[in-house]
Amino acid sequence: MRTYLDCVPCFVRQALDSARRCTDLPEIHEQLLREALTMAANLSFDSPPPLMGRLIHRRLRELTGQADPYRDAKKTANAFALQLYPNLEQLVHRSSDPLAMAVRMAIAGNVMDLGVKSALTESEIRAAVDEAVEGQMDPGAVEALRQSIVSAGDILYLADNAGEIVLDRLLIEQMPLGRVTVVVKGGPIINDATREDAEAAGLADMVEIIDNGSDAPGTVLDLCSPSFRERFDAAELIIAKGQGNYETLSECGHRNLFFLLKVKCVIIARDLRCRLGDMVLRKHEMGSQNAAAGPDDDFDR
Amino acid sequence: MRTYLDCVPCFVRQALDSARRCTDLPEIHEQLLREALTMAANLSFDSPPPLMGRLIHRRLRELTGQADPYRDAKKTANAFALQLYPNLEQLVHRSSDPLAMAVRMAIAGNVMDLGVKSALTESEIRAAVDEAVEGQMDPGAVEALRQSIVSAGDILYLADNAGEIVLDRLLIEQMPLGRVTVVVKGGPIINDATREDAEAAGLADMVEIIDNGSDAPGTVLDLCSPSFRERFDAAELIIAKGQGNYETLSECGHRNLFFLLKVKCVIIARDLRCRLGDMVLRKHEMGSQNAAAGPDDDFDR
Numbered sequence: 001m002r003t004y005l006d007c008v009p010c011f012v013r014q015a016l017d018s019a020r021r022c023t024d025l026p027e028i029h030e031q032l033l034r035e036a037l038t039m040a041a042n043l044s045f046d047s048p049p050p051l052m053g054r055l056i057h058r059r060l061r062e063l064t065g066q067a068d069p070y071r072d073a074k075k076t077a078n079a080f081a082l083q084l085y086p087n088l089e090q091l092v093h094r095s096s097d098p099l100a101m102a103v104r105m106a107i108a109g110n111v112m113d114l115g116v117k118s119a120l121t122e123s124e125i126r127a128a129v130d131e132a133v134e135g136q137m138d139p140g141a142v143e144a145l146r147q148s149i150v151s152a153g154d155i156l157y158l159a160d161n162a163g164e165i166v167l168d169r170l171l172i173e174q175m176p177l178g179r180v181t182v183v184v185k186g187g188p189i190i191n192d193a194t195r196e197d198a199e200a201a202g203l204a205d206m207v208e209i210i211d212n213g214s215d216a217p218g219t220v221l222d223l224c225s226p227s228f229r230e231r232f233d234a235a236e237l238i239i240a241k242g243q244g245n246y247e248t249l250s251e252c253g254h255r256n257l258f259f260l261l262k263v264k265c266v267i268i269a270r271d272l273r274c275r276l277g278d279m280v281l282r283k284h285e286m287g288s289q290n291a292a293a294g295p296d297d298d299f300d301r
Numbered sequence: 302m303r304t305y306l307d308c309v310p311c312f313v314r315q316a317l318d319s320a321r322r323c324t325d326l327p328e329i330h331e332q333l334l335r336e337a338l339t340m341a342a343n344l345s346f347d348s349p350p351p352l353m354g355r356l357i358h359r360r361l362r363e364l365t366g367q368a369d370p371y372r373d374a375k376k377t378a379n380a381f382a383l384q385l386y387p388n389l390e391q392l393v394h395r396s397s398d399p400l401a402m403a404v405r406m407a408i409a410g411n412v413m414d415l416g417v418k419s420a421l422t423e424s425e426i427r428a429a430v431d432e433a434v435e436g437q438m439d440p441g442a443v444e445a446l447r448q449s450i451v452s453a454g455d456i457l458y459l460a461d462n463a464g465e466i467v468l469d470r471l472l473i474e475q476m477p478l479g480r481v482t483v484v485v486k487g488g489p490i491i492n493d494a495t496r497e498d499a500e501a502a503g504l505a506d507m508v509e510i511i512d513n514g515s516d517a518p519g520t521v522l523d524l525c526s527p528s529f530r531e532r533f534d535a536a537e538l539i540i541a542k543g544q545g546n547y548e549t550l551s552e553c554g555h556r557n558l559f560f561l562l563k564v565k566c567v568i569i570a571r572d573l574r575c576r577l578g579d580m581v582l583r584k585h586e587m588g589s590q591n592a593a594a595g596p597d598d599d600f601d602r
Contacts, residue, residue, distance in 0.1 A: 005317055005327075005334055012338075013310035026306075030346070033306055037313075037342035041335050 001250045003045045003052065004267050011040055011049070014115065015056045018190075021119075022060055022069035035059055048247040050218035053115060057189055058215070068188035070114060070162075077112050077163025077191065078200040080122055085166055088129065092170050099149075100142045101133075102171040103260065107279045108132035109167030110160060110242050110262040114191040115217055125163075128262070132279060141281040145239075145258050152237035152256070155180045158212075158219055160242030160261075161190075162197040168241060169201050181208040181235075186225065187215035192244070218244030221252065240284075243268055249284070257284040302551045304346045304353065305568050312341055312350075315416065316357045319491075322420075323361055323370035336360055349548040351519035354416060358490055359516070369489035371415060371463075378413050378464025378492065379501040381423055386467055389430065393471050400450075401443045402434075403472040404561065408580045409433035410468030411461060411543050411563040415492040416518055426464075429563070433580060442582040446540075446559050453538035453557070456481045459513075459520055461543030461562075462491075463498040469542060470502050482509040482536075487526065488516035493545070519545030522553065541585075544569055550585070558585040 015036035019029040036056050043052060061067060088105050095101035111128040112120060149155065157172060159165045159182055172180055182203055185192045193201075198209045213225025219240065221229055232238065238257040240249050246259045246268065263269045263278045272280060316337035320330040337357050344353060362368060389406050396402035412429040413421060450456065458473060460466045460483055473481055483504055486493045494502075499510045514526025520541065522530055533539065539558040541550050547560045547569065564570045564579045573581060 005330055008334055008338070009310050009314035009317065012313050012341075016306055016310065029306055033309055034342050037309070037338045040313075041338035041342065045331070 001048050001247045001268070001271050003043065003047060003049045004271075005045070006267050007049045007052075008040050008043075010265075010267075011052050011056065012036055014053070015060075018057065018060055019063075021114075022066060023064045028063050032056070032060055032063055048218065048220070048250075050216050050244045050248050051220060053244075054189060054216040054220075057217070061188070070188065070191045073114060074162035074191050074193075074197055075200070077161070078166060078197055080125065081109065081112070081163040081166030082201075084125075084129065085169070088167065088170055091133070092174075097142075099146055099171075099174045100137070100139075102174045103142060103145070103281055104132040104135070104137065104279065105129065105167050106164075106171040106241065106260055107137075107262050107281070109164035110260075111264070112161050112163040112191070113242065113264060114161070115244070135279045137279050137281055141258070141283055144283050145281065148237045148256055148258070149175050152235075153179060154231075154235050155237045155239070156183055156231060156235040157181065157207075158183045158238065158240045158245050159193045159198065160245065162193045162200075163191070164241070165193040165197050165203070166201045169203055169206075171239075172203065172207060177207050181210055181231065183219075183228070183231075184209060184211050185215060185217075186211040186213040189215045189217045192217050216244075216248065218246075218248030220248050246272070252284070253286055254284065255286055257286075258282065259284060302349050302548045302569070302572050304344065304348060304350045306346070307568050308350045308353075309341050309344075311566075311568075312353050312357065313337055315354070316361075319358065319361055320364075322415075323367060324365045329364050333357070333361055333364055349519065349521070349551075351517050351545045351549050352521060354545075355490060355517040355521075358518070362489070371489065371492045374415060375463035375492050375494075375498055376501070378462070379467060379498055381426065382410065382413070382464040382467030383502075385426075385430065386470070389468065389471055392434070393475075398443075400447055400472075400475045401438070401440075403475045404443060404446070404582055405433040405436070405438065405580065406430065406468045407465075407472040407542065407561055408438075408563050408582070410465035411561075412565070413462050413464040413492070414543065414565060415462070416545070436580045438580050438582055442559070442584055445584050446582065449538045449557055449559070450476050453536075454480060455532075455536050456538045456540070457484055457532060457536040458482065458508075459484045459539065459541045459546050460494045460499065461546065463494045463501075464492070465542070466494040466498050466504070467502040470504055470507075472540075473504065473508060478508050482511055482532065484520075484529070484532075485510065485512050486516060486518075487512040487514040490516045490518045493518055517545075517549065519547075519549030521549050547573070553585070554587055555585065556587055558587075559583065560585060 016033050019032040039055050092098050092101045108129045182198055184194050184198050212228040214223040216223050240259050242261050259282050261280050269276045317334050320333040340356050393399050393402045409430045485495050485499050513529040515524040517524050541560050543562050560583045562581050570577045
């Protein structure tokens with residue numbers, strides 16, 4: 001997905017919110033804000049939005065001298081999600097369709113995105129879980145995913161955020177574990193899951209964990225390691241979690257990729273032709289750019 | 302009032318909204334957005350926010366080749382307000398305190414601000430009028446204004462927006478007309494009232510109308526004409542309407558100035574130590590910077 005003009009005011013707000021979240025020093029708030037403005041003024045709108053997020057958060061780490069400013073937030077999110085886990089596991093096991101219920105739980109976990117919203121309460125997470133049990137989801141996409149899981153020899157699960165990755169585990173446990181590899185980010189970026197979070201979620205004893213070699217908040221293939229890109233190309237099924245992975249992979253050429261996300265932004269809603277708040281499980285339609293805007297487009301590109 | 306860091310994402314959004322409002326050409330939307338980002342990156346935060354608005358809208362006029370892109374919107378707002386006028390005039394006349402009711406109507410008119418919100422419906426304006434009849438207002442400030450009107454030899458009424466100026470007329474009619482001068486902007490800026498709008502409101506046969514010689518969306522004294530500044534300094538009472546005038550005059554040295562506005566922005570609410578949506582009639586406390594933030598400040602300056 002390219003960057004829309006409407007993404008820009010949001011980048012600026014996110015830069016300021018993130019700076020305030022990570023330091024109390026007003027001079028750093030102002031400096032990051034000014035630098036984000038300059039970056040945005042010179043941005044290529046052909047790039048997906050997470051490239052801008054990567055630049056802002058790299059600069060924030062430099063300015064604050066903190067290698068991983070969201071580390072505590074990630075630990076808190078994992079711990080909270082692990083508290084929820086036993087009940088949600090029961091919910092999945094007791095469901096008449098455990099795979100579909102696990103997909104719902106994984107989507108609910110996708111609210112734990114501190115890039116979109118710099119603070120999130122436990123009650124918001126609980127509400128997302130409650131909503132996800134009942135919310136609308138495309139039954140055809142669930143069936144397509146079920147078939148792909150059965151037949152794929154090698155499944156890559158591109159994780160999104162800390163905390164969320166605990167709820168992803170519910171879905172991963174519905175798959176043949178020996179064929180699943182969970183992919184985390186190559187370095188700290190916002191609250192995206194790294195290896196530490198996959199381990200905290202209890203995935204290390206269950207499946208292979210690799211990182212993608214990049215600190216972009218998504219999967220920017222050009223920035224990923226050669227070894228990850230080989231795995232990406234070779235995988236028979238890819239499950240790409242969250243908005244960042246949608247934004248960066250919506251025009252990729254993989255032949256069997258499913259996007260799994262909660263829509264938290266009006267621009268992405270429009271790109272996906274759905275509504276804010278929707279739960280999305282969608283098979284990527286290679287080549288057709290499933291998200292391409294039509295001529296009735298009422299946004300600028 | 303200085304520019305807060307939180308004003309910056311709002312400037313960027315306003316630049317994009319204004320560009321879209323004034324032209325369908327996406328290349329102009331992008332260009333104004335990029336230029337606004339660069340302006341904001343180099344902005345002095347010591348200046349009041351309307352200076353940035355002035356730069357953005359000057360550039361928008363240049364890029365679109367439209368000398369007055371809000372001209373139609375201003376005419377529509379005047380026409381709509383003139384439709385409301387007879388009923389509101391009755392409301393004021395029948396009130397047990399016509400001056401206080403006229404102040405309420407003038408504040409209601411302040412919702413017609415296309416700088417803050419690029420589109421406004423007639424029902425929103427009607428709702429603002431209904432709210433204003435009942436809303437809280439400082440009775441002490443009304444009494445202070447009443448006394449000032451009685452005793453002031455020369456009253457300047459700094460108008461804000463088109464449409465709104467029709468509702469200002471209700472308040473102006475409560476004053477000794479021979480001593481009132483209505484001040485409009487020196488050139489088109491957003492939907493701020495110019496001489497044409499004061500005339501459309503029916504004020505020309507009633508009071509003196511002057512302009513301030515500037516196209517800032519507020520009263521930036523350094524940018525105003527010498528003749529206006531003389532009138533400003535000499536006036537025994539100044540009524541400064543709207544957020545733009547508050548932002549640009551909150552630290553001025555005039556000894557008898559009242560701010561009259563509807564609070565439409567959280568930053569101004571905080572600067573005024575009141576709440577979003579409040580109706581404000583407040584006597585300016587010269588020298589104390591009535592709006593200065595205390596040490597318990599939880600915003601960056």
